[in-house]
Structures are given as structure tokens and as C-alpha cells.
Amino acid sequence: MIGTLEEGEIHGGTHADWLRDSCLVIIPALNEEATIADVVRNVRRQGFSRIRVIDNGSGDATASRARAAGAEVLTEPHCGYVLM
Numbered sequence: 001m002i003g004t005l006e007e008g009e010i011h012g013g014t015h016a017d018w019l020r021d022s023c024l025v026i027i028p029a030l031n032e033e034a035t036i037a038d039v040v041r042n043v044r045r046q047g048f049s050r051i052r053v054i055d056n057g058s059g060d061a062t063a064s065r066a067r068a069a070g071a072e073v074l075t076e077p078h079c080g081y082v083l084m
Contacts, residue, residue, distance in 0.1 A: 020047040027053045027071070030079065033060040040069035056080075 013021075025048045029036055036053065043051055053066040057079045067073045 017047065021049060023048060024050045024052060027051065027066075028056060029053050029058065029062050029066065030056045031058045031060050031062060033058070033062045033065050036062050036071075037065045037069040040066055040071045044070060 025043050027036075027039060027043070032039075040051055040053065051071040053063070053071045053073045055063040055066070055073055055075045057075075057077050063073045063075060
């Protein structure tokens with residue numbers, strides 16, 4: 001969403017709304033099937049609509065539960081940090 005700031009408000013909502021809409025929340029996850037759906041729903045309740053879960057090679061239902069809760073899910077099959 002692109003808005004213009006005019007006297008403390010963004011056309012179509014407040015500045016805070018515009019900031020939340022422009023943010024992408026990224027949640028790294030590994031074997032979090034018990035909690036990931038609640039985390040995604042809680043982030044959404046805070047007003048964030050763009051939520052991406054990075055599943056880092058989970059052996060459980062983390063990815064499907066995050067997707068069912070409304071997150072975009074990307075899978076990185078190699079556990080750990082960036083390899084250089």
C-alpha cells in the first residue's frame with residue numbers, strides 16, 4: 001500500500017496502520033508445530049497482515065500449521081545459519 005502523509009494521517013488509515021501494512025513479519029521456525037499457529041494468529045491480531053514463516057527443515061507439521069493459520073511459508077531444508 002502506498003499512501004501519503006497528511007497532517008498525521010495516511011489516506012486510508014492512520015500512520016501506524018500504514019506502517020503495519022508495509023511491514024513483512026518473518027518468523028524462523030524449527031519443529032514448532034505445537035505453537036506456530038498461535039504465534040501467527042497473535043501477530044495477525046496485532047494488525048500485521050504480511051507474515052512469512054521460514055521453516056528450517058522441521059520434521060513435524062510446522063509448515064502446514066503455519067500455512068493454515070494464514071502465513072506464507074518458505075522452506076529452507078538445511079538447518080542452521082547461512083553458509084559462506
